[in-house]
Amino acid sequence: MESLTIRRPDDWHLHLRDGDMLRAVAPESRDMGRAIVMPNLVPPVVTHDDARAYRERIVAAGFARPLMTLYLTEGTNPDDVVSAHAAGTITAVKLYPAGATTNSASGVRSIEAVRAVLAAMEAAGVPLCLHGEVTDREIDIFDREARFLDDVLTPLRAAHPELKLTLEHVTTSEAVDWVRAHPGVGATITVQHLLANRNDMLAGGLRPHFYCLPILKRGRHQEALRAAATSGESAFFLGTDSAPHPTHAKEATCCAAGCFTAPIALACYAHVFEEEDALDRLESFASLNGPAHYGLPPNADTVTLTRGAALDLPPRIDTHGQSVTLFDPGHPLHWHIH
Template sequence: MTTLTLRRPDDWHLHLRDGAMLEGVLPETARHFARAIIMPNLVPPVVRSTDAQAYRDRIDAALPAGMTFTPLMTLYLTEDSDPDDFATAYESGVINAVKLYPAGATTNSASGVRDFDKVRPVLERMAEIGLTLCVHGEVTDPDIDIFDREAVFIDRVLDPIRRATPGLRVTMEHITTSDAVDYVTDTAGHIGATITTHHLMINRNHMLVGGIRPHYYCLPVVKRATHQQALRKAAVSGNPRFFLGTDSAPHTDDNKETACGCAGVFSASNTMACLAHVFEEEGALDKLEGFASLFGPAHYGLEPNVETITLERSDEAIPYPAKIETGAGPVTLFDPGHPLHWRVLD
């Protein structure tokens, strides 16, 4: 196969930041993706409906002329969140989901949840109105090894929340383990999971063997190769509970290449080429449209995009830029570690 046409994809987990960084990275997503769930972990975070509306306005203002892109906004769940404000924001179309960050789990998560009992009224209201909870699924207990935090979160936090709040719609975001794959596959209820481009392509050996590679450092951290293989199997399975969320997360190089570097992989520019590579390796190019373009909209109760994109395979390696220059500084693009032979045709 040398060309592949599919409905225009969406990104169900995206960081755009703000200001000069937003202006620099937004075109990289809008070039290929029609819509994206926008993460609310700004400083200060997007916690009220007015915050989400203002952030959406800034995104729309930053979109270059001639590009079409719809930001799907989220609110940041805190222990002080107002159920009425969340309900109004959802019912008026300002937001599409709410994001749960356990406090301290990842970038700009200090305002997240420590005591989950304090957010039960919000979760119950969300279940009543069908508002989706997007979950960063890691515990932050210092006695839990960083490679085990996702599995422990499922047992200690997520499953009890779902049992206590029947009907709650959940997206497990950027899953990284076979434990998460099994939980999403085997449990009842409205639950789905996003899988990132980079977690399909790298494991912890790529990040650590032969020297530390800071541009592979993300949270949740990449795991063993066996978990990577479980993610690949889920992505190409055709199971509609698994769909694309890149978690593309730009940081300037000086914030990545330092003694205490930021977590995040920026992959917006070459995600579709990387995915075509993975699905071709797995003999499943016919499953790419479902993963990238169909299953996410269905999970969120939206129609798939009408317009299409076409990917082309070349015998020669396709050059992709090493960095994206932004007004905030250079941002290194995800390097899969081998040549890419796919590209999206203009």
């Protein structure tokens, strides 16, 4: 297949940051129609008013259709969450286990502490997005997603069976199996977890621009993710988790977690689907499954992907005083987006 036209995709997990970084990276998601925007700023987006103000900054920076989220804390007001959703200001609420990833210090330490918020969300139909890792330092970093499924997510699902759940950036075969076993739960899959595994990050030298959280896993988990993404199953959909950091913060003694994939995300997904002989299912994964999960219509407009010469990509985005290094999959990309 040399050309493919699909409904315009959406990104169901995107970091845009704020200030100069927001102005630098917001236009780089131009291939996407809408995007669920993460609220882990400093300070985080925790109230209805915070979400309204952040949305205005995003639109002014060059991304026209952000779908806002609130950062769930142990002090979150249930009524504020419900009113923000009813007003159309937010699409979902994000649960970060405290200390799990970038700017997650304000996150949840105990599910019991947010039980009232979860019950109100369940009753009002407010979706919950989850960073699925436990944070106990005694648990190996490669096992933290699997432990989250057993220790947190399974009890949460049992206690709130009607709560709309999205398990973001799944990274393991266990997570894929869990989602398949729980109808109605959605899961996003990132560019980097489809294109790479921990050998790509660690073998022959540490590659900091492959470092993200949840961390890249074994090859067998990568294979499970590729099978899930290209299966056509409605539970799995596109969420880049594109997470920009200044180049100096990535190439540091203690480097920041995140892969900046937004400018090349759709070309990367097409590359994977081509390798898996599944280009006919790219539209479902990229453009249809996510809107269906969130109860939204798919985008009316389309994009056309054509296979041609290797993309000529800059190694970095340098603008607004920011330098952000682009994720490099380690091989040429041939899918051009029109």
